[in-house]
Amino acid sequence: MSQTMNDFNGKVAIVTGSSSGLGEAIVCMLSKCGCRVTIHGRSEENVNRVAEKCRTLSPKKFTPNKCIGDLRNDQVVETIIKTTIEMFGQIDFLINNAGGHYLANLSDSNEIRNSYDYIFGLNVRSTVYLTSLAVPYLEKSNGVIIIISSIGSFSSFNNEKTIIYEMSKAALDHMAHGMALSYGRRGIRINTINPGPFKTAIYRNYSDQDEYEKELKSYEQLSPLGRYGDPEELANLVAFLISPNASYITGTNVVIDGGSSIPRFI
Ligand SMILES: NC(=O)c1ccc[n+]([C@@H]2O[C@H](COP(=O)([O-])OP(=O)(O)OC[C@H]3O[C@@H](n4cnc5c(N)ncnc54)[C@H](OP(=O)(O)O)[C@@H]3O)[C@@H](O)[C@H]2O)c1
Numbered sequence: 001m002s003q004t005m006n007d008f009n010g011k012v013a014i015v016t017g018s019s020s021g022l023g024e025a026i027v028c029m030l031s032k033c034g035c036r037v038t039i040h041g042r043s044e045e046n047v048n049r050v051a052e053k054c055r056t057l058s059p060k061k062f063t064p065n066k067c068i069g070d071l072r073n074d075q076v077v078e079t080i081i082k083t084t085i086e087m088f089g090q091i092d093f094l095i096n097n098a099g100g101h102y103l104a105n106l107s108d109s110n111e112i113r114n115s116y117d118y119i120f121g122l123n124v125r126s127t128v129y130l131t132s133l134a135v136p137y138l139e140k141s142n143g144v145i146i147i148i149s150s151i152g153s154f155s156s157f158n159n160e161k162t163i164i165y166e167m168s169k170a171a172l173d174h175m176a177h178g179m180a181l182s183y184g185r186r187g188i189r190i191n192t193i194n195p196g197p198f199k200t201a202i203y204r205n206y207s208d209q210d211e212y213e214k215e216l217k218s219y220e221q222l223s224p225l226g227r228y229g230d231p232e233e234l235a236n237l238v239a240f241l242i243s244p245n246a247s248y249i250t251g252t253n254v255v256i257d258g259g260s261s262i263p264r265f266i
Contacts, residue, residue, distance in 0.1 A: 007243060009034035009059075012088040014080060016071060016130065017098025019046035021200030022148060024053075025231030026095055026238050031064070032057045033239060038065040038084045040098070071098055071126035072118075081133045091137035093242045096127045097148040099168075100202065103161040115164050123168040128175065135188070142187040144242040145179070147172045149192040149253060151261040169194075173253045180251025189250040191241055196257020197222060198229040223258030 008030060018027035019041020027037050031054035039054065041047045051064045065087045069076035084091060100122055104115035127147060138145065152162065153169035172192055179190045197219035203212065220228055237256055240246055255261060 007033070008239075010036065011092040012036045012038075012084065012090050013093040013095060013242075014038040014040070014084055014091060014130075014134070015095040015097055016040045016080070016126075018095075019043050019050055021202060022195065022198060022231050022234055023095075023097040024050050025235040026097060027064075028053055028057055029232070029235035029239055030093070030095075031055075031062070032059075034059055035093070036062045036064070036088050038067060038080060038087075040067040040069075040071075040080055042068065042070055044068050071130075072121040074129060077126055077130045078133065080130060081137075085137065090141055091134050092141045092143050094131060094134045094138065094143065094145045095148070095238060096130060096146065096172075098126070099123045099148065099150075101162065101165050104164070105160050106163055107160075112164070119164045119168045120171075123165070124171050124175075127172060131175075131179070135183070138188050139183075139186050145176075145188065145190040146238055146241060147176055147190070147192045149173050149176075149194045151194050151196045151255060151257050153192075153194060153253070155261045176253065177251050184250055189246075191249060191251065192253045193234065193237055193241070194253050194255045194257070195229065195234055196255070196260035198231055198234065200231065219260075222260040224262070225258040227258065229256065229258055 013030045013035045015023050015027040015037060017023040018039045027039055027050060031037055037054055039047050039051050047066050047068055051066050054064045055061055065083050067080045067083055071077060102115040102118040104111035106112055131145060149172045150169040152166040153173045156166060176190050176192045234256055
């Protein structure tokens, strides 16, 4: 049976890193579909901007919960759960979207440790901790978890500086496999979404300006569709995967990359 936009009416969704980029598109989509949402990011200005957007999009004009701070800080993670429960009393969907880079050459023995600590602290540790705190509420609601991974988890960017990032995303893919096995009978589904290139602020500090322009062009050409993904296309996939239409989908890594990761000879 197909679901309508209003099927999420009153459900509660947490979307980390929803102050820009893919997370912003996801939280806007879920608000449009009737969810009550927790918006999170480091930039207070952007969190406020997105919160106003979500309130306007929400059919019942729900006011979002707002949470600001660096997810590498455990207190920020705890505050996301605490304020969501205080404001809404339940959690139905946890969208672990926040993530980032810290570029370093593997041969640079000092910087590589900083890169490892930053990337694994943000992409993996905070996801594990937030998920762990959310599980008791998700068990009550038969909830759904989505983790935004990357095609880099299984397909190398062929760049020494992104190896740690790719490793972190591979860890998240496997977290979804293990959690799906352990939590399926407790009513929780979990999947990753593995995006290819979407033009967001994540590429801002990717490299120096010249290299950045070149890389943006080459990523665009990776897809046989000849373009970047539109964040709304990814938000549509989130809405599908958390809906009852995807009730038999768990423990899988869903690629959305316009064909960018198709193995090719030349
Ligand atoms: N764009 C792509 O092509 C692509 C491809 C594959 C995977 N991904 C993944 O998609 C997810 C979203 O990325 P995006 O492309 O939308 O990038 P983005 O526009 O840079 O958004 C990243 C979000 O995460 C938040 N964030 C970053 N570092 C944080 C930290 N230390 N603590 C708390 N929040 C932090 C940012 O908050 P503030 O801006 O407020 O600081 C922002 O809301 C990431 O997990 C990324 O790895 C993206």
